[in-house]
Amino acid sequence: MNKSTLRSLALGFLASGILTGAYAIFFQGNVPIQGVTIPSVLNSSSATHEEELAQYRDEMSSLIAERNTLEENQVTKDEEIASLTEKNTGLENQIAELQLENRSLSSDGDGEQSETEDETTTEDSTDEETENSTSSTSGTFVISQGETSVDIASNLEAQGFVESAAEFQALLDEWGLNSIIQAGSYEISSDMTIHDIANEITHGAYYYY
Structure with missing residues (x-):
């Protein structure tokens, strides 16, 4: 056999195989492989797709x-946050009310304390005035050499022995006692009248009945 004959024979076998396979697939529904058919292939592919779809559905549901x-x-968290915010607002309002009450109590306490202090000060002043009016001054009164009657009267008032230096000076002037006052130390007190003091510092030169 020459080459052209062999080529023709090979082409004939190839064409025969193609026709046989086409007939088996399209007319008999069989794939020319043992145990494999087109319906089985299609059914297998469809089942795989269904399983994948079912898996996707499960994942989507999850x-x-x-x-x-x-x-x-x-x-739930939003509700908890709202509840906590409401409680916080309530606590802030309570704190503000307590602060106002505290300020009010402090103001009342300061007012009462001020009134008490004023009353105490008034009582102290009254007591001091009473003591000043009732207490007497006694002691040694010194007349220095060369002091004038004006100086003596002023010193008597300054040391609390007489209430008015002018009144005592008027007494000295009225009775002409300015020149007979003698220097020295005298034990006198504010309980004595101006006449008694004048009698004392003049060594009895002045007497008043």
């Missing part, structure tokens, strides 16, 4: 459930 859970948790 994701939706997780999303719903997260949303519910978020709502």
Whole structure:
């Protein structure tokens, strides 16, 4: 056989195989492989797709459930935050009320304390005035050499022995006692009248009945 004959024979076998396979597939529904058919291939592919779809549905349902859970948790947290905010506002209002009450009590306490202090001061002043009016001054009164009657009268008033230097000076002037007052130390007191003091510092030169 020459080459052209062999080539023709090979092409004939190839064409025969192609026609046989096409007939088996399109007319008999069989793939020219043992145990494999077109329906089985199609059914297998469809089952795989169904399984994948079912898996996707399950995953989608799981994701939706997780999303719903997260949303519910978020709502719960929002409610808790709102409740805490409301409680905080209530506490702030209570604190403000307590501060106002404290200020009011402090103001009342200061007012009462001020009134008490004023009353105490008034009582002390009254007591001092009473003591001053009732207490007497007694002691040694010194007349220095060369002092005038004006100086003596002023010193008597300054040391509390007489109430008025002018009144005592008027007495000295009226009775002409300015020149007969003698220097020295005299034991006198504010209980004595101006006449008694004048009698004392003149060594009895003046007497008054």
